[in-house]
Amino acid sequence: MIIKKIGLTNFRNYGRLDIEVGPSVNVIYGNNAQGKTNIIEAVSVGSSVVSHRTSKDKEMIKFGENEYIIDLLCHDEVYGSDVELKSGYYTEKSEFNDKKISGRKLYHDGMLIPKISQYMGVCNTVIFAPEDLSIVKGQPAARRKYLNLLICKVSPSYYDMLGRTRKIIEQKNACLKTFKGRFDKSRENELEYWDFSIADLSAYLIIERFRYCEMISRKAAAHHSVISDGKENLKIVYSTITGSEGVIRGFLSDSDMFDQFIAGTLSEGILAQIRATLSDMILEKLRSERITDVEKGIYANGVHRDDIDISLNGLSMRQYSSQGQQRSAALALKLAELEIIKDKTKSSPILLLDDVFSELDEGRRVSLLSGMNTAQIFITCTDRSFVENELSSIVTSNVDTRFFRVESGKVYCE
Numbered sequence: 001m002i003i004k005k006i007g008l009t010n011f012r013n014y015g016r017l018d019i020e021v022g023p024s025v026n027v028i029y030g031n032n033a034q035g036k037t038n039i040i041e042a043v044s045v046g047s048s049v050v051s052h053r054t055s056k057d058k059e060m061i062k063f064g065e066n067e068y069i070i071d072l073l074c075h076d077e078v079y080g081s082d083v084e085l086k087s088g089y090y091t092e093k094s095e096f097n098d099k100k101i102s103g104r105k106l107y108h109d110g111m112l113i114p115k116i117s118q119y120m121g122v123c124n125t126v127i128f129a130p131e132d133l134s135i136v137k138g139q140p141a142a143r144r145k146y147l148n149l150l151i152c153k154v155s156p157s158y159y160d161m162l163g164r165t166r167k168i169i170e171q172k173n174a175c176l177k178t179f180k181g182r183f184d185k186s187r188e189n190e191l192e193y194w195d196f197s198i199a200d201l202s203a204y205l206i207i208e209r210f211r212y213c214e215m216i217s218r219k220a221a222a223h224h225s226v227i228s229d230g231k232e233n234l235k236i237v238y239s240t241i242t243g244s245e246g247v248i249r250g251f252l253s254d255s256d257m258f259d260q261f262i263a264g265t266l267s268e269g270i271l272a273q274i275r276a277t278l279s280d281m282i283l284e285k286l287r288s289e290r291i292t293d294v295e296k297g298i299y300a301n302g303v304h305r306d307d308i309d310i311s312l313n314g315l316s317m318r319q320y321s322s323q324g325q326q327r328s329a330a331l332a333l334k335l336a337e338l339e340i341i342k343d344k345t346k347s348s349p350i351l352l353l354d355d356v357f358s359e360l361d362e363g364r365r366v367s368l369l370s371g372m373n374t375a376q377i378f379i380t381c382t383d384r385s386f387v388e389n390e391l392s393s394i395v396t397s398n399v400d401t402r403f404f405r406v407e408s409g410k411v412y413c414e
């Protein structure tokens, strides 16, 4: 899938923007704070719904307005047909009280799409941005976001299961609050009801997260080895707060079975056994933690607190690595994401490179560019000539490169 046109209404500093973009390389350049990243962010939100900068959609609505709309006219090269995606978000005052109501509207070829999972994955993008560093350096939430979003882009059912888990955890927390800190044995069946669902859904999420972390680890390690001249050994290990990843390893001690599991070809029967065993184990744990949960009034130790351990030569990168090593690892993780999406969807995602050239040294720039042949690319930078020189490895004379100059929320095609 490639993008042909981008239309923005009241998105960030754009009141209205319409641009026709090229099928290969699109360079968006201009001084700081003019609206370059806003375009990249809009493409990312228009395709994958999620922003790399904020979890609050409201922030992306132009100041003083109450709705943003992102229109992407895409072209499906396999079917030779155009696809229209429209992603909007609004907030408005309720008619009945002072509260604001808000909501998302997603359309695919003019049809309202009720579920985000049905919208995601139609047009896949992968974004490389300075914020990627937080995957290695930041809090667990940044790593969960990276992992969840990657899986969602290739597996709509994962998105649905994630949403259901979030909702049930919210409901369990609401139920815990009604205990007012005191455990009441006669009401235990209420918690058993939520815990039963939580255990089952968690088992599903843990299996998928484990699987994808193994894939990421293999691919990211290969990239990192190239970036670091084979000197450093990058490892990514899924670490669930439920402490149950050992169950999966136990079932898959046979290396052929392990590989089948990673490839998604393991028999349904064994997969169901793993899930049932995990689910039982988690339910036991939930039961044993019930009194503490009631006392605290919150369910603390669930998959919503999971993390990924990222280590270099056996040492946790968050604590022991230099900023340069962390940047390399973040780049390796994103290149792994790109490859996994390519493998699973059998098509090249669109690449969004926000300000990455200024952040990376020569070696890392080469690694980045060598990983991205053929896909449609959007690049932001402050200096047009700098990018022209950098791109010489991928931009040959027969590649159609378009330049867009951005100035105070206006875009000039050059």
Ligand SMILES: Nc1ncnc2c1ncn2[C@@H]1O[C@H](COP(=O)(O)OP(=O)(O)O)[C@@H](O)[C@H]1O
Pocket (backbone or CB within 6 Å): 011, 012, 013, 014, 030, 031, 032, 033, 034, 035, 036, 037, 038, 039, 059, 060, 061, 062, 063, 406
């Ligand atoms: N919701 C918003 N409404 C209006 N302007 C916004 C909004 N959010 C950000 N901006 C403006 O967008 C500009 C930054 O755009 P950005 O794309 O990040 O710049 P850059 O060109 O440096 O990448 C700033 O001037 C900021 O005030």
Ligand SMILES: [Mg+2]
Pocket (backbone or CB within 6 Å): 033, 036, 037, 038, 355, 380
């Ligand atoms: Mg920017």
